[in-house]
Amino acid sequence: MAMMGMMSRVPILGDHTPTPPISRSIGGSGGCYEVPEGVEVRGRFDEEFTRVLTREALEFVAGLEREFRRRIGYVLECRREAQRRYNAGGLPGFDPAARIVREGDWVCAAPPPAVADRKVEITGPVERKMIINALNSGAKVFMADFEDALSPSWENLMRGQVNLKDAVEGTISFHDKARNRVYKLNDQTAKLFVRPRGWHLPENHIHIDGQPATGCLVDFGLYFFHNHATFRTTQGAGFGPFFYLPKMEHSREAKIWNCVFERAEKMAGIENGSIRATVLIETLPAVFQMDEILYELRDHSVGLNCGRWDYIFSYVKTFQGHPDRLLPDRVLVGMTQHFMRSYSDLLIRTCHRRGVHAMGGMAAQIPIRDDPVANEAALELVRKDKLREVRAGHDGTWAAHPGLIPAIMEVFQTNMGNIPNQIYKVKREDAANLTEEDLIQRPRGVRTxxxxxxxxxxxxxxxxxxxxxxxxxxxxxxxxxxxxxxxxxxxxxxxxxxxxxxxxxxxxxxxxxxxxxxxxxxxxxxxxxxxxxxxxxxxxxxxxxxxxxxxxxxxxxxxxxxxxxxxxxxxxxxxxxxxx
Structure with a gap:
């Protein structure tokens, strides 16, 4: 797909030297979006998208952008400064100034009953059929993903917002013409969480006061604006909407999200703490900030998650200037590596000490339909990994495919019994002795x-x-x-x-x-x-x-x-x- 049209230099938020984006102008259908002052929508007009790109919703997004843009720019510069220290030979570690937070006896708000049980969560993009199948999958939670599982084209993002609006309202359906089958929601469905993009990604199809909007504020803002009232009606105060927050490196980033939540709740006239979020611990610097992140979000938190694939990526990224910390083949960097197991154990202790969920990592396997023997071998690997997680104390875990859910659910239910989570059952006091070196120990294995x-x-x-x-x-x-x-x-x-x-x-x-x-x-x-x-x-x-x-x-x-x-x-x- 050749990129045609005029080349223009558009600043990407938080990046002083962006690669110039390639802009293309395409013909529309004659319509246009109604927008407030200072907002420009540069994406293709689609009548369906006007359901979510309303003037009022865009005004709400613009308000978030104007209030938090400078703070977001600051935390991204802090990331770059930290990386410069690591490149010069420095190591990440616990912040001595935050010791009082780590040693304090505070706890987060209790998990709402609606999401107390999160034994198995399924994740996937905000595609219409995927949403229906995931909500019907038998999982406890479906995380609808605007981030790593989605290519953020204008059509994918806006159609995803429309799809989620229909899902929250319970009206979503999909007609598969090839199979002549109509997909609809069951009476009982998974609880819906939404993961917006990270702070670093712009939304170049919406400009606010001449600059690209912050991608995560667009994702969060449109979804919250159109769906918070439905959550309140169906589940009550303090019961959502629910979110997953990606790519954090420091508690100052969690503090911004907490302020975003408070502003949104105030605008909507709902109680503080109605919005709840789980933070993915998927960067190496964040593992040293878990208490502080929970503290900043304590009224809005429902725990932390071991985002282990991004965590491996972050290990290399953090130590890019350290030739003595080279990774072996990626298939060898599993939870048996000491630095990975230490990260999981400390996350469990931290979450349970603060009264919230400690979620396990992704099972990325998919069914091998044409080879029963290979399929059973893959399922056995999943069972062993999930058995390790539940015995370590995790309250739930992730699956990439509905076909894995029965096997994973059986492992967690067999080992947990009738309790919804292990927050008060498994304390992991042994993890209190984990050191900075445990969390960054060099991985072992061959490079081939x-x-x-x-x-x-x-x-x-x-x-x-x-x-x-x-x-x-x-x-x-x-x-x-x-x-x-x-x-x-x-x-x-x-x-x-x-x-x-x-x-x-x-x-x-x-x-x-x-x-x-x-x-x-x-x-x-x-x-x-x-x-x-x-x-x-x-x-x-x-x-x-x-x-x-x-x-x-x-x-x-x-x-x-x-x-x-x-x-x-x-x-x-x-x-x-x-x-x-």
Whole structure:
């Protein structure tokens, strides 16, 4: 998909030197969105989107943007300053100034009864059929994802908002014409959580006072504005809406979210603490801030989650300047690694000490329908991982596919009995002795040519799908999203930067640009064979290869793969807004 049109330099929030986005103007259907003063909608007009892009909703989003834009810019600069310290040889650790918070006896607000039981949660993008199937899946919670599982095109984001509005109202349906089947909600459904994008991602299709809006404020603002009243009617005060908050690195970021929640509650005229959120601990700096993050959100918190794939990505990113902390093949970086197990144990202790849920990590396996033996072997790996989690004290866990839910639910119910969670059952006082070194201990394992090849295949195929609108991709019997693609990218970058020796075929070979270039060529040929020539020709594999290769070989590691790639999916409409 060639990008046509005028090149313009649009500042990405929090980034002083952005890659210029490629803007395209496309014809509309003759309509335009009604917007308040200072707001411009540059996305394609669609009559369906006017249900969520109302003047009042956009005014609410603009109010959030104007109040919090400077604070968001500040915390992003704090991230960059911390990374400069790590690059100079510094290590992350506990903040001595926050010791009084860590040692205090405070607790968070009690979890609402509606979400006291979260044994199994399923996640997925805000696609209409996916929402229905996930809510009907038998899971306790469905996390509808605007972040790692979604390619943030204008159509995906706005259609996702429409889909969620219909889901909250209970009217959502989907007619699968190919199967001649209509999908509707069951009487009993999972509780709905929504994950907005991280602070770092802009929404370049909505400009406020001449600048791109903050992506997460658009996601949160539109969803909250249109659905908070329905939650109040159906579940009562303090019972939602519910959110997952991604990519935090410091409690100052949690404090901003708490202020956003308080402002939203005040605007809506609902009680403080009605909004509840779980924070994903998926960056290495955040593991040293878990008490402080919960403290800032204590009236709005329903716990923390082990976002372990992004956490592995963050380990490499944090230690990009440390040649003594190289990761082995990504398949070897599991919860048996000491730094990963320590992170999980400390999260459980911290959450239970503060009276909230400690959620486990993602089971990324998907059913292998044409090989029962391989499918049972994969399910057994899932069962073992979930048995480890429940015995460690986790209150629930994540699944990427509905087919995993019965097996996971059986493990948690068998080991927990009739109680909804383990908050008051498992205290994990042994984790109080974990040190900073436990949390950053060097991972062990080999680095291989096959690991390099898998990283390259997965990264390119995922990015090709992302560029064409799909953010959650089944590859090699696993569900890949942006987090796993990030591991592939930064691991390749790290190995190349330090010229690591790769094991394989009995001979060691050092990673070089020439070797990587050859591997890319060979893996592109393999991808073409696997997907077929026609699909390969029609897809964006070559564009994805260019982006992925450029990021793996860049002298300075980009913060996020999706920041660069986002500029390739921005499509501007020439006359999207009107003011009345």
């Amino acid at each position: 040519m096959e690991g390099l090849r898998l990283n390259t295949r997965v990264g390119i195929q995922y990015l090709a799908a992302w560029l064409t609108g799909t953010g959650s991709v089944p590859l090699y019997n696993l569900m890949e999203d942006a987090a796993t693609a990030e591991i592939s990218r930064v691991q390749n970058w790290q190995w190349l930067k330090y010229g690591v020796e790769l094991d394989g075929d009995g001979l060691g070979v050092h990673m070089t640009k020439e070797l990587f270039g050859r591997v890319v060529e060979e893996e592109m040929a393999r991808i073409e064979r696997e997907v077929g020539k026609e699909r390969f020709k029609k897809g964006m594999y070559k564009e994805a290869c260019k982006i992925f290769t450029r990021q793996c070989t860049a002298p300075i590691l980009d913060d996020f793969l999706t920041l660069d790639a986002y500029n390739h999916i921005v499509v501007h409409h020439p006359k999207g807004s009107s003011r009345l």
